[in-house]
Amino acid sequence: MSSFKFCQPSGSIRRPKxxxxxxxxxxxxxxxxxxxxxxxxMDRYIEKALQLSPEQANRLRKQYWQQYGVTFYxxxxxxxxxPHNFLTQTHNVDIESVKTQGKMxxxxxxxxxxxxxxxxxxxxxxxxxxxxxxxxxxxxxxYRVEQMKVFGRWSPKPSAAMIKKVLATHGVAPQxxxxxxxxLNNLKIxxxxxxxxxxxxxxxxxxxxxxxxIAYVDARIAHLRDIARLIRKPISATLTRRRRPRFLNPRE
Numbered sequence: 049m050s051s052f053k054f055c056q057p058s059g060s061i062r063r064p065k066x067x068x069x070x071x072x073x074x075x076x077x078x079x080x081x082x083x084x085x086x087x088x089x090m091d092r093y094i095e096k097a098l099q100l101s102p103e104q105a106n107r108l109r110k111q112y113w114q115q116y117g118v119t120f121y122x123x124x125x126x127x128x129x130x131p132h133n134f135l136t137q138t139h140n141v142d143i144e145s146v147k148t149q150g151k152m153x154x155x156x157x158x159x160x161x162x163x164x165x166x167x168x169x170x171x172x173x174x175x176x177x178x179x180x181x182x183x184x185x186x187x188x189x190x191y192r193v194e195q196m197k198v199f200g201r202w203s204p205k206p207s208a209a210m211i212k213k214v215l216a217t218h219g220v221a222p223q224x225x226x227x228x229x230x231x232l233n234n235l236k237i238x239x240x241x242x243x244x245x246x247x248x249x250x251x252x253x254x255x256x257x258x259x260x261x262i263a264y265v266d267a268r269i270a271h272l273r274d275i276a277r278l279i280r281k282p283i284s285a286t287l288t289r290r291r292r293p294r295f296l297n298p299r300e
Contacts, residue, residue, distance in 0.1 A: 069166060155273040
């Protein structure tokens, strides 16, 4: 189990109407031996399905994760591998060591507005984790990877199209929403769409890349309980929208 690293919360956000909340390394520690087990199972699956060497399978898994944010998307897009089968086979791991930090349940429930779980984790795995850390019933709605589709096409994070779909479904404008995530690329895409962004660092021990301010990160926390200290006044209905930079996303 990786250690939780405290840090002083910084930045600020205006009170949103909707929160998009990540799961892995945001609600609990995913950077532990459990995820190493998942990566090993992924490598074995790719090795067998595509008739690759162990080294080639490992390299391809990492390549697709870096390129698309999730490995299964590249396997589905380029090799026709069924995401359901891949995710089911590779996430059947022991979660007994999983635990969260502090009063996470109270921290989530205290967030004002709609609380939306927004994770690339598969349904059965997410259910097991959330039940283990007593967070299965704290969300207004939940989007696991099986629900990450736009017009029937897989659109996992960091898909801009998927974020737009969730906001439209819940009747919230981008500037009225805030995403909490440990992944910098997910925050970058959300910021380009006009959402407020919070980087969670408690379990994701970053290196020098976050030693200085990041333009697309509005606030930083170690734990969700820190959010209350960063919220300013509610967003005004007449708040001017952020200017959105030109954005090219092959999955949009």
